Amino acid sequence: MFEKFTKEARQVVVHAQHVAREEHSGSIDGRHLLVSLAESDGPAAGALTDAGLDPAEVSTSVRGAIRAGDPLDGTSLAALGIDLDAVRARTDALFGEGSLDRAGSSRRLWARRKATGHIPFTPDAKKALELSLREALRLKHRGIDSRHLLLGLLRDENGPGARALSDAGAHPERLRHQLENLAA
Amino acid sequence: MTQSTLVTAASGDDPGDGLRAVRSLRELADRLETLQVERARSLGWSWQEIAEALGVSKQAVHKKHGRRI
Numbered sequence: 001m002f003e004k005f006t007k008e009a010r011q012v013v014v015h016a017q018h019v020a021r022e023e024h025s026g027s028i029d030g031r032h033l034l035v036s037l038a039e040s041d042g043p044a045a046g047a048l049t050d051a052g053l054d055p056a057e058v059s060t061s062v063r064g065a066i067r068a069g070d071p072l073d074g075t076s077l078a079a080l081g082i083d084l085d086a087v088r089a090r091t092d093a094l095f096g097e098g099s100l101d102r103a104g105s106s107r108r109l110w111a112r113r114k115a116t117g118h119i120p121f122t123p124d125a126k127k128a129l130e131l132s133l134r135e136a137l138r139l140k141h142r143g144i145d146s147r148h149l150l151l152g153l154l155r156d157e158n159g160p161g162a163r164a165l166s167d168a169g170a171h172p173e174r175l176r177h178q179l180e181n182l183a184a
Numbered sequence: 185m186t187q188s189t190l191v192t193a194a195s196g197d198d199p200g201d202g203l204r205a206v207r208s209l210r211e212l213a214d215r216l217e218t219l220q221v222e223r224a225r226s227l228g229w230s231w232q233e234i235a236e237a238l239g240v241s242k243q244a245v246h247k248k249h250g251r252r253i
Contacts, residue, residue: 072208073205073208076207076208077212084212095219099219100215100216103216103218103219104214
């Protein structure tokens with residue numbers, strides 16, 4: 001499927017890996033894709049702006065939501081006198097980089113990460129990527145760019161990416177309209 | 185950190201803060217256990233030896249980690 005992705009869309013997928021790593025997530029879900037889209041300077045970020053949203057604010061608020069949802073909370077641990085960064089430095093040294101993050105993911109995702117060395121996509125993130133392909137086909141576009149990725153996220157209305165967008169103040173219908181009119 | 189600061193934080197004024205701290209501690213312990221058990225297995229430790237070090241039964245440790253590692 002990735003062969004249909006434009007270079008820009010591939011960079012969004014690659015950057016989603018960086019976002020997951022920075023936020024110490026064990027897997028990549030729709031929210032990481034959304035942050036990556038908001039931080040890109042491609043047409044999806046432009047559509048967010050046209051729909052009245054500030055991409056930088058979307059990125060900040062969704063990153064905050066990712067951190068807040070992490071059961072391993074550095075602030076709570078700091079209140080107990082435990083320095084989570086210090087623990088991470090030790091586990092990185094002894095068990096490999098990112099080991100503490102991957103140890104928190106499901107058995108299946110953990111196995112995949114061990115096998116590939118990449119942070120795995122959750123089923124919902126895969127679904128969003130598949131839906132972006134369907135959106136491109138529906139609009140009769142040859143390549144999948146960041147607009148289609150964002151449309152794919154929106155299409156899965158109950159997925160974490162679409163919900164995070166609504167929480168960030170997006171109006172899904174308006175945004176979809178912007179994206180479809182931008183697409184050429 | 186002294187024992188008393190640990191107890192103070194774990195039994196802080198707001199139960200929400202205290203409960204979140206407990207949840208994070210448990211999550212941290214679970215993840216460290218996973219990593220340590222995996223490493224011990226790769227170094228040739230038996231399930232029996234790991235169970236003894238963790239202070240649990242061999243069945244318990246195998247049930248929790250056997251399929252993963």
